[in-house]
Amino acid sequence: MSNLLNVSASPHIRRKTTSSDLMFDVILALMPASLYGVYQFGLNAFLIIITSIATCVLSEYTYEKLMKKPVTTGDYSAFLTGLLLALNLPSTVPLWIPVIGSVFAIIVVKQLYGGLGQNFMNPALAARCFLLISFAGRMTTFTLDGVSGATPLAMLKETGETVSLTSLFAGNIMGTIGETSAIALLIGAIYLIVKKVISIRIPLTYLGTFLIFLIIFGGQGFNITFLLSHLLGGGLILGAFFMATDYVTSPITLTGQIVYGIVLGIFTGIFRIFGGSSEGVSYAIIFCNLLVPLIEKVTIPVPYGRGRKTA
Known part of the structure; x- marks a missing residue:
């Protein structure tokens, strides 16, 4: 009987799909954006991606060996963290930047809190925010x-100048390695949805809330060019489909996912419209990661067989 019970940390698998299968699917979904990033920005982008992935995997292996813990590099989670971090970096950063960021992501954010399933925020985004605070100049040079030059969002915020929507959709713009091509990211997002790796619930609620926020507070009303520039520019699509949907740091309750998406949209809008930076997706996601326990607490469904008290 005891063999039928296995107490473990989340994520809890309820089908034959394993954590490594899910991670591998997300990696595959990121390939169009990764390949386009290398095509767009050249050799240095490729070296940043390789360096970031290798450092994440090596950091996880070394830490688990030193701590005499089971080595989990085979689940691809460290590989995925390294890839996501690299895609959130400018192609101009020196290679020691992804090294520092990768060590921070794996050791500080992931392993010190127990490893996969127990980190309290997305490791790649936490590392990016750490790098933005520590090396602001290098992290904002494109x-x-x-x-x-400036990114499309920076131009829109500072001068009101807009970039061609065709360029935004295709990716012929300034930005981080993985955020420029909306079509490449959407191809990967569709793959994840079709494979049922992610639900459309969080991204749809996130993007919808953000657009409503822009219409109300953006100062442009229902200006399609303005709205699409914000939607396609920056890291919104990358964040909405590939990081806000992270199993570990997003709510598991259905209502909680909707609340999570709404809060994400509001905070991204606040950071972009009223904040000093033209971006805001990374900070919005890691801040909302911290709110997930509270969101789940207030949205947990009533257990089956138990009724509510009546007056």
Whole structure:
């Protein structure tokens, strides 16, 4: 009888799909954006991706060996963390930046809290925010075809200038390695939805709430170009489909996922419209990660067979 019970940390698998299968599917879904990023930004982008992945995997292996814990590098979670971190970095950063970020993501955010399933926020995004705070200049310098410039969101916020929607959709713009091509990211997102790796619930609620916030507070009303520029520019699509949906740091209750998406949309809107930075997705997601226990507490369904008290 005891063999039928296995007490473990989340994520709890209720089908034959394993954690490594899920991680591998997300990695595959990120391949279009990764390949486009290398095509767009060249060799340094490729080296950043390889360095970030290798450092994450090596950090996890080394820590678990030193702590005499089971080695879990085979579940692809460290690989995925390294890839996500790299896609959130400018192609101009020196290689020691992804090294520092990867060690922080794996050791500080993931392993010190117990490993996969017990980290309290998305490791890749936590590392990106850490790098933004520590090395703001390097993390906000973008170059395309040898020319430095501002991202579309920065141009929109500072001067009101908009970039061609075609360029935003295709990806011929300034930005981090993995966030520029909306079509590449959407191809990966569709793959995850079709494979039922993620639900559309969080991304749809997130994006819908954010657009409503823009209409009300953006100062442009129902300006399609303005709305689509915010939707396609920056890390919104990457964050909504690939990081806000992280199993460990998002709510498991259906109502909680909707609440989570709404709060994400509101905070992203606040950071983008009223904040000092033109972006805001990373900070919005890790802040909402901290709210997940509270969201789950207030949205937990009534246990089957138990009624509510009546007056």
